[in-house]
Amino acid sequence: MSSMTAAEAASFLSREALYLDRFDFDSWLALYTPDCRFWMPAWRDDGTQTEDPDRELSLIFYRGRRNLEDRVQRIRSGFSVASAVMPRVAHMIGNVLVEPAGEGRVRVDSSFISNVHDVRTNRSHSYFGRYEHELVLDGAEWKIASKIIRLMNDVVPTMLDVYGV
Amino acid sequence: MKSFALRDLIDDRPQDGVFRVNRALFRDQALFELEMKHIFEGGWVFVGMATQAENPHDYFTSFIGRVPIIVQRDGEGTLRCFVNACPHKGVRLVQKLCGSARRHVCPYHSWTFDSTGANKNIKWQKAGRYAPGFDEDNHDLAPVARFGEYRGFLFASLNADVPSLEAYLGEARKLMDLVVDKSPEGVELVPGRVTFTYAANWKMQLENCSDQYHFTSTHPSYIRILDQRAREQVDEVVQSSIGAADFWQEDAAGVTGGTMSFDHGHVLNWGVMPVSAALPEFERVEELTKRLGVAKRNWMFNMRNLTIFPNLQLADNASSQMRVIRPIAAGMTEMQTWCIAPRGESAEARRFRIRQYEDFFNPTGMATPDDTVCYEEAQLGMAEQDRPWLQGHARGLTASVEGGNEWSDRIGLKPARSVLADAQLCDESLFGSYYRAWRERMKEVLA
Numbered sequence: 001m002s003s004m005t006a007a008e009a010a011s012f013l014s015r016e017a018l019y020l021d022r023f024d025f026d027s028w029l030a031l032y033t034p035d036c037r038f039w040m041p042a043w044r045d046d047g048t049q050t051e052d053p054d055r056e057l058s059l060i061f062y063r064g065r066r067n068l069e070d071r072v073q074r075i076r077s078g079f080s081v082a083s084a085v086m087p088r089v090a091h092m093i094g095n096v097l098v099e100p101a102g103e104g105r106v107r108v109d110s111s112f113i114s115n116v117h118d119v120r121t122n123r124s125h126s127y128f129g130r131y132e133h134e135l136v137l138d139g140a141e142w143k144i145a146s147k148i149i150r151l152m153n154d155v156v157p158t159m160l161d162v163y164g165v
Numbered sequence: 166m167k168s169f170a171l172r173d174l175i176d177d178r179p180q181d182g183v184f185r186v187n188r189a190l191f192r193d194q195a196l197f198e199l200e201m202k203h204i205f206e207g208g209w210v211f212v213g214m215a216t217q218a219e220n221p222h223d224y225f226t227s228f229i230g231r232v233p234i235i236v237q238r239d240g241e242g243t244l245r246c247f248v249n250a251c252p253h254k255g256v257r258l259v260q261k262l263c264g265s266a267r268r269h270v271c272p273y274h275s276w277t278f279d280s281t282g283a284n285k286n287i288k289w290q291k292a293g294r295y296a297p298g299f300d301e302d303n304h305d306l307a308p309v310a311r312f313g314e315y316r317g318f319l320f321a322s323l324n325a326d327v328p329s330l331e332a333y334l335g336e337a338r339k340l341m342d343l344v345v346d347k348s349p350e351g352v353e354l355v356p357g358r359v360t361f362t363y364a365a366n367w368k369m370q371l372e373n374c375s376d377q378y379h380f381t382s383t384h385p386s387y388i389r390i391l392d393q394r395a396r397e398q399v400d401e402v403v404q405s406s407i408g409a410a411d412f413w414q415e416d417a418a419g420v421t422g423g424t425m426s427f428d429h430g431h432v433l434n435w436g437v438m439p440v441s442a443a444l445p446e447f448e449r450v451e452e453l454t455k456r457l458g459v460a461k462r463n464w465m466f467n468m469r470n471l472t473i474f475p476n477l478q479l480a481d482n483a484s485s486q487m488r489v490i491r492p493i494a495a496g497m498t499e500m501q502t503w504c505i506a507p508r509g510e511s512a513e514a515r516r517f518r519i520r521q522y523e524d525f526f527n528p529t530g531m532a533t534p535d536d537t538v539c540y541e542e543a544q545l546g547m548a549e550q551d552r553p554w555l556q557g558h559a560r561g562l563t564a565s566v567e568g569g570n571e572w573s574d575r576i577g578l579k580p581a582r583s584v585l586a587d588a589q590l591c592d593e594s595l596f597g598s599y600y601r602a603w604r605e606r607m608k609e610v611l612a
Contacts, residue, residue, distance in 0.1 A: 040529065046261050057522065058357065061523055067401070074386040077389060080386035080535055081383070081542075120538070156361040157364075158364065
């Protein structure tokens with residue numbers, strides 16, 4: 001099992017989405033490798049996204065799961081008003097394509113819609129775009145080595161946290 | 166529509182130690198329309214950086230108030246600013262955010278303009294049976310009434326009856342210099358713009374940039390993470406400049422910073438930060454000292470949040486941000502934000518600047534969301550009408566003095582008023598400068 005079928009990949013992505021929808025952040029973090037990349041590029045102009053996170057701005061860029069753990073800690077801290085009344089979130093993922101990317105490594109392309117209902121303001125918003133996952137085999141389990149979130153509607157109403165995309 | 170008198174909106178009685186602002190300024194849509202006409206479309210506003218249209222024929226588009234504009238460089242290198250609307254039917258001529266073009270062709274009827282704004286073609290003009298008066302009309306793009314540049318910062322006014330740009334910016338230019346002079350080559354915008362909206366009045370953002378009082382109350386979740394990262398010093402976590410400073414800590418001793426107000430509504434909130442490797446500017450410390458002297462260099466490392474009234478904010482604290490405020494309605498604001506950085510800095514310094522920026526300033530980061538949510542909660546509270554006066558502009562009133570202080574003197578800076586503060590003073594009287602400028606613009610339309 002050094003590669004993945006499209007059905008297996010879809011199931012993996014659905015599981016990640018379920019963890020986010022349920023705010024089961026421990027399970028979510030456990031899907032990532034310790035040295036993972038988590039990247040949501042910004043848009044440079046009308047049609048192109050930033051490509052080099054060290055020279056251009058991203059909406060989110062982390063190398064290392066520790067940074068995602070910080071995000072989760074802030075959400076859970078009780079000291080962030082933006083996280084005090086948690087929005088309700090439901091992800092939909094489709095158009096899943098898998099490509100082998102070397103021994104024990106696959107690249108998975110997909111589309112997402114993340115429906116976010118902000119309970120505090122009674123407003124709903126759908127974020128949408130594409131995911132590019134790189135998954136690696138860690139023993140018998142697949143882990144996320146890299147996740148790129150290409151957010152199409154990048155004008156953010158008020159705030160957006162890691163669970164919302 | 167209920168009409169307001171100025172004295173019912175801003176209660177400014179220095180002899181009685183009173184400065185109060187009416188909640189209506191944040192909530193009333195009729196006042197908002199007046200603000201658009203008399204503040205945003207009635208005087209100097211920031212429109213962009215010259216580096217956004219760097220090469221011949223480059224352009225970018227934006228808005229002044231509700232009016233679409235295009236800033237265009239011609240083939241000779243001259244920058245101009247036009248209303249981005251075809252004189253024919255008023256169609257917005259250019260739809261892209263930015264680009265390069267020798268000619269702009271209107272998508273509706275193909276009227277064509279060159280990069281100086283001159284009309285070069287009216288489709289089938291000869292066959293058009295126009296009356297003679299039409300030929301005598303000017304068919305060029307309409308230039309804005311005033312357009313000027315200060316060290317790469319571009320400003321425009323739709324109203325011709327304004328002071329010169331130099332006079333408008335006044336002493337605040339010296340604070341813009343501290344941003345530009347970080348590099349002998351000046352500054353640039355890091356590619357990648359971030360735009361967000363919030364459902365609250367534009368003046369919430371105006372104030373928040375200069376609001377030292379909120380930092381430890383609104384951002385404890387972020388501060389805890391900074392503390393933790395500073396203790397652990399793990400390579401992979403994003404490090405922070407502001408975590409290494411103590412001007413915001415309640416037990417910091419002595420003068421930790423303060424505020425300054427300038428004519429025309431510009432204000433500075435600042436905090437003492439050491440000249441240290443916690444800031445990406447440190448790699449240039451020797452060159453900066455040599456070129457600018459010790460005093461300016463030291464000021465360059467201080468936390469500085471500068472507002473150029475009404476719509477430009479330059480924040481130098483955790484990283485460096487340029488914000489442009491675009492009011493949409495009394496209860497809706499769009500923020501356009503960029504990382505502004507010294508040209509020619511090392512790859513390592515740039516990476517450090519960008520990483521801090523994303524974590525602190527982005528609406529997808531760990532600090533700004535707690536601000537924008539507070540703005541919206543404030544907007545809800547602005548509905549109260551029985552007690553219209555806010556109590557948020559009184560703190561620091563008795564500490565505010567005319568002119569500058571020893572800190573401003575060090576760089577020859579001459580503010581109209583200033584407050585020298587310890588860590589807990591957190592002046593709010595500087596906001597008075599915003600509202601006095603607001604009153605000045607509105608005095609002819611509000612009795």
